[in-house]
Amino acid sequence: MQRISPFLWFDTQAVEAADFYVSVFPNSHIREVMRSAPDAPAMGVSFVLDGVDFQALNGGPEFNFTEAVSFFVAVDDQEQIDRYWQRLATEGGSPGRCGWLKDKYGLSWQIVPMSLRDYIAGPDREGASRAMTAMLGMSKLSIPDLRAAYAGK
Numbered sequence: 001m002q003r004i005s006p007f008l009w010f011d012t013q014a015v016e017a018a019d020f021y022v023s024v025f026p027n028s029h030i031r032e033v034m035r036s037a038p039d040a041p042a043m044g045v046s047f048v049l050d051g052v053d054f055q056a057l058n059g060g061p062e063f064n065f066t067e068a069v070s071f072f073v074a075v076d077d078q079e080q081i082d083r084y085w086q087r088l089a090t091e092g093g094s095p096g097r098c099g100w101l102k103d104k105y106g107l108s109w110q111i112v113p114m115s116l117r118d119y120i121a122g123p124d125r126e127g128a129s130r131a132m133t134a135m136l137g138m139s140k141l142s143i144p145d146l147r148a149a150y151a152g153k
Contacts, residue, residue, distance in 0.1 A: 015056075030047045034046070041058070064106060066108075076114060101140075
């Protein structure tokens with residue numbers, strides 16, 4: 001287990017959320033569901049998302065997620081953007097701006113192509129400005145549209 005890992009507070013849906021997340025991301029699994037007794041409700045869950053350890057607690061309704069914390073998912077291509085966006089934003093979640101979304105549990109995610117940096121911080125400063133303007137107008141990021149904006153098309 002890694003020394004520092006995200007710890008998520010849910011009302012009562014920690015195991016449900018963990019099951020959902022491991023179905024979305026590759027190389028993911030539930031490690032352990034923690035209960036005070038075999039027939040007791042789950043207190044928490046330990047799980048792995050694409051190699052990253054997570055912990056989640058059924059802590060009650062006192063706290064909710066905010067955009068102040070989000071998970072940045074670096075993706076290789078448009079197919080990955082589309083797949084994660086479909087699962088996280090549209091299955092009970094809501095789209096945000098500039099690649100951000102909230103899932104059905106209210107947790108914020110950023111689905112960002114690794115190539116974004118090439119467009120918004122590229123050597124062509126006018127192209128980078130056009131790409132940044134294009135990104136600011138997007139909800140789900142589009143690599144072809146970012147590329148076209150950078151190129152001035």
